[in-house]
Amino acid sequence: MERTRIILVRHGQSQGNTAAESAAEAGLDRIDVPARDPDVELTELGAAQAASVGRWLAHLPADQRPGVVWTSPYTRARSTGDLALQRAGFDAPRRVDERLRDRDMGITDMLTAQGIRSAYPQEAERRSWLGKFYYRPPGGESWADVAQRVRGVMTDIAAARDEVVLVTAHDVVNLLFCYVAEGMDEQAVLERSRTDGLRNAALCIIDRDHDSPTGWTVREYNMTGHLEADDVTVTAQPGASDEVGGDDA
Template sequence: MRARSDRGAVELMLVRHGESLGNVAASAAGLSGAEVIDVPARDADVDLSPIGYKQAAALGSSFSRLLLSERPDVVWCSPYARARRTAEIIATAAGWTVPVVVDERLRDRELGVLDMLTARGVELRLPEAARPRRWLGKFYYRPPGGESWTDVALRLRSFFSEIAQLSGGQRVLLVGHDALILLFRYLLEGLSEQELLDMAATTTILNASLTRYVRAEGHGPWTLESFNVADHLTEQGVTLTEHGSDADVHPR
């Protein structure tokens, strides 16, 4: 067995940000059949909803019960306000003094010309984008000015190469977005496009949920310990929220 100083990271804790004002606006637009999502700010600046603040605090409170040896050594987060705020609230509620490091590679998928449009809005306002979107599927379709899921996976590979180089058996907490958590599963478990899209079509990553990967030896493959867990919210009487993206993800 390697000495602790020679071990890489031993645990990854992946957290989706708490409910955001953008989540609320997108769900309302979808239910009403609107074409445009009435978001309060550009995507990078959208803050948490009041419920989102409570969700982040509840997760931080649950983390406060971790033993010192179980706590993360570093917290990384997306630069988007909803993720930064979630990370800061978690650290404060947990009583941690670990650094919170912002990394732009953990930002949400860039939507380009599709930004602020519902699925209905894309079909009606941008039929020239809707056709290749349907044909290619979510994995490969890159909207003008935006990213495909493969583009996001590429920057996550770059980020993950740094995680793999961490020494001393560190535990890492990452706060980001639902697409990132699904793509981490794709990367860490070697999923196929079909497996990833099947998961995306049937699974909503809950706000302030926790997904954990471990590797006791600090090297080699990662093992999924838990996925999309939000018991810490229901245990503390905090509202559970499900805000997913368009489930029409397969090529057709």
């Protein structure tokens, strides 16, 4: 390849995902996560989803395989990359970058949407007024804050001039890579999140493109064919489209 390609992989299903789903189904205020956010691990299904990514990588032509991996420091994202490369049968240097970490939810961490409305009604009102993209919970980050991190990573990846880069990260992080590459506005990215949110272990492909106004072009978005081909269950982030809370876990 002559231009930089970024292959984005959302982590496989995590124990945090299933805990959030269970809490929402039970109508609870609090999510019973098994560990602090950086240490949340993949479920058995999440590991199978990561292995499916590896089988997809193994079938790529040699010149289209990633030569380096940039990963979030969070366990679920790092494990996804490690399992994928192990299954693919080749290795690549890892670069752990804290800018790829999941969004910091601040005081709303570990709370369901219902829990946020119950514990912090003023924050729920402020979130409703500001909108999901610009709302920053106390001690946490907005989507706009994460987008700023992502822009820096994309600039550094372009400067490194590696031909194919595998990025293993999180729902909102990968979505915002595409937001930057496509030059989307607030309404467009929120609509995509609502109607076509990234599935666990979904793939996106972004190419460096000097003819594009943003310098990038999204070639593929939210690919899950590798999971379906392997008969691996496709899962979505519970609560990702909720009007108050829940980005990734």
